[in-house]
Amino acid sequence: xxxxxxxxxxxxxxxxxxxxxxxxxxxxxxxxxxxxxxxxxxxxxxxxxxxxxxxxxxxxxxxxxxxxxxxxxxxxxxxxxxxxxxxxxxxxxxxxxxxxxxxxxxxxxxxxxxxxxxxx
Amino acid sequence: xxxxxxxxxxxxxxxxxxxxxxxxxxxxxxxxxxxxxxxxxxxxxxxxxxxxxxxxxxxxxxxxxxxxxxxxxxxxxxxxxxxxxxxxxxxxxxxxxxxxxxxxxxxxxx
Numbered sequence: 385x386x387x388x389x390x391x392x393x394x395x396x397x398x399x400x401x402x403x404x405x406x407x408x409x410x411x412x413x414x415x416x417x418x419x420x421x422x423x424x425x426x427x428x429x430x431x432x433x434x435x436x437x438x439x440x441x442x443x444x445x446x447x448x449x450x451x452x453x454x455x456x457x458x459x460x461x462x463x464x465x466x467x468x469x470x471x472x473x474x475x476x477x478x479x480x481x482x483x484x485x486x487x488x489x490x491x492x493x494x495x496x497x498x499x500x501x502x503x504x
Numbered sequence: 505x506x507x508x509x510x511x512x513x514x515x516x517x518x519x520x521x522x523x524x525x526x527x528x529x530x531x532x533x534x535x536x537x538x539x540x541x542x543x544x545x546x547x548x549x550x551x552x553x554x555x556x557x558x559x560x561x562x563x564x565x566x567x568x569x570x571x572x573x574x575x576x577x578x579x580x581x582x583x584x585x586x587x588x589x590x591x592x593x594x595x596x597x598x599x600x601x602x603x604x605x606x607x608x609x610x611x612x613x614x
Binding site: 421427428429430431442443444445446487488489490491492495496497 | 505507538540542549550551552555556561593595597600601602603604605606607608
């Protein structure tokens with residue numbers, strides 16, 4: 385059973401960079417698509433970006449200018465950086481896997497999520 | 505890209521059937537048969553229950569079914585059970601190769 389675990393600071397100051405890592409265990413990071421999804425408190429889901437194990441990326445247009453996503457296949461990890469954060473970026477951040485090697489957006493395995501609060 | 509439109513809440517009695525709508529545009533829901541639904545119990549992680557409009561992943565109850573007409577997709581839950589009380593989120597591919605979710609619908613058992 386594939387397991388995903390997000391890690392990173394739970395508190396980030398406005399204008400700083402939010403950085404998260406997702407570690408994949410009990411399974412290979414190849415050859416799948418790996419996404420970041422966030423959920424503001426009490427609100428719906430928002431897809432942020434995905435990266436394929438090959439390094440191919442795709443971003444939500446509304447966040448594209450502030451997001452960097454990368455993968456480290458040797459460590460079975462992928463990461464998210466969101467720059468110049470504001471309080472509107474406060475959310476639970478999930479990492480998740482595409483349902484099969486050809487599925488980008490149908491997400492079957494999810495991390496437990498990590499709450500990131502943007503506050504001074 | 506704008507979020508897909510879902511009703512904020514839907515309720516039903518045990519054993520009933522309910523339907524949740526998910527309305528988009530010709531640039532997302534109406535463009536492809538790539539609509540998915542996720543179930544999220546309170547404080548829990550989303551779970552994929554429908555993909556490609558009508559397909560169920562292995563292990564998902566047959567009480568969940570999906571359909572689509574034009575720019576609106578629907579999730580039907582048949583024989584409503586207590587454990588179906590949760591939030592349901594729809595999502596769709598878009599014509600610019602990205603993904604958009606709805607705001608989510610809370611299902612309440614009366």
